Amino acid sequence: xxxxxILILLGLITMVACKKDKNNATYNLHTDYFPLTEGRFIIYxxxxxxxxxxxxxxxxxxxxxxxxxxxEYIDNSGRTARELIRYKSVDSGISWQTMDVWTSxxxxxxxxxxxxxxxxxxxxxxxxxxxxxxINVYNTGSKQNAHYTSxxxxxxxxxxxxxxTIRVEQANYFTLVDFKNQTEVYAKGIGLVQKTFKxxxxxxxxxxxxQKGKELYLNCISFGFE
Numbered sequence: 001x002x003x004x005x006i007l008i009l010l011g012l013i014t015m016v017a018c019k020k021d022k023n024n025a026t027y028n029l030h031t032d033y034f035p036l037t038e039g040r041f042i043i044y045x046x047x048x049x050x051x052x053x054x055x056x057x058x059x060x061x062x063x064x065x066x067x068x069x070x071x072e073y074i075d076n077s078g079r080t081a082r083e084l085i086r087y088k089s090v091d092s093g094i095s096w097q098t099m100d101v102w103t104s105x106x107x108x109x110x111x112x113x114x115x116x117x118x119x120x121x122x123x124x125x126x127x128x129x130x131x132x133x134x135i136n137v138y139n140t141g142s143k144q145n146a147h148y149t150s151x152x153x154x155x156x157x158x159x160x161x162x163x164x165t166i167r168v169e170q171a172n173y174f175t176l177v178d179f180k181n182q183t184e185v186y187a188k189g190i191g192l193v194q195k196t197f198k199x200x201x202x203x204x205x206x207x208x209x210x211q212k213g214k215e216l217y218l219n220c221i222s223f224g225f226e
Contacts, residue, residue: 027126028126029109029125029126030125030126030127030152030166030188031106031109031111031125032188032189033111033123033125033127033165033166033186033187033188033191034104034106034111034122034123034186034191035069035189035190035191036069036082036104036106037069037225038069038070038071038072038082039068039069039225039226040068040069040191040223040224040225041066041067041068041069041222041223041224041225041226042066042067042190042191042192042193042220042222042223043064043065043066043093043220043221043222043223044064044065044066044067044195044218044219044220044221045062045064045218045219045221046061046062046063046064046065046216046217046218046219047060047061047062047215047216047217048060048061048062048063048214048215048216048217049061049214049215049216050214051200051210051211051212051213051214051215052211052212053210053211053212054211054212058210063088063089063090064088064089064090064092064093064221065086065087065088065089065099065218066086066087066088066089066093066096067084067085067086067087068084068085068086068087068226069082069083069084069104070082070083070084070085070101071083075103075105079105079107080105081103081104081105082103082104082105083101083102083103083104084101084102084103084104084113085098085101086098086099086100086101086102087099100116102114102115102116109124109125109126110123110124110125111123111124111125112138118136118139118141119138119139120135120136120138120139121133121134121135121136121137121138122135122168122184123166123168123186127148127151127152127166128148128151129147129148129151131147131148132145132146132147133145133146133147134146135170144170144171146168146169146170147168147169148166148167148168148169149167149168149169149183150165150166150167151166152164152165152166152188153165153166153167155167155185155187155193155194157185157193157194157219157220158219158220158221160193160220162187162188162190162193163188164187164188165185165186165187165188165193166185166186167183167184167185168183168184168185168186169182169183170182170183170184171199174205174207175205176204176205177201177202177203178200178201178202179198179200179202179207180198180199180200181196181198182196182197182198182199183195183196184196187220190220190223191223192218192220193219193220193223194218194219194220195216195217195218196216196217197214197215197216197217198213198214198215198216199213199214200212200213200214200215201213
């Protein structure tokens with residue numbers, strides 16, 4: 001009888017200890033896919049194409065884009081935000097000109113950017129295969145659901161081998177007259193390393209027969225601190 005009571009007490013103590021350890025455990029959100037350390041920079045090789053068949057326009061621009069995490073400030077909602085300063089170079093980085101200043105915000109399990117006065121929900125943490133979110137939930141744009149298509153996987157780009165990346169699909173739409181393909185890849189501890197944006201009007205399911213629209217390709221070629 002006494003032995004039974006002792007065993008019951010030991011069992012209760014073990015359950016309480018396990019519950020306490022579980023409650024104290026740190027849940028890793030993996031927010032380091034969206035690092036906001038001041039001075040962190042990424043340089044991209046960029047190709048941008050604008051199409052308008054009505055005026056026989058199919059213009060291509062090639063340049064370098066440099067993003068630098070700037071100083072901290074408090075936004076209109078009382079949240080801590082960071083400047084994201086963007087520079088452009090047309091001579092392979094010999095000279096840079098300021099393009100604009102965006103805003104990056106890491107708020108709990110959400111990563112946001114304010115791009116040209118449009119607040120976008122870029123990532124939702126922790127990354128899992130069942131997560132889906134509207135990137136335009138905080139602006140007046142049409143609903144556009146995003147989800148993860150790969151999580152914590154290695155990724156090769158140019159001369160880089162990133163150990164852990166996530167890929168976000170923001171749009172994948174293909175019809176007789178429309179083609180949308182929009183994805184972003186983020187590397188842990190670095191941030192956005194690749195972006196593909198296609199929003200095109202086409203004819204007869206032919207993605208090469210583009211009538212109107214835009215294509216944008218960003219590929220990381222350098223990163224670090226300054």
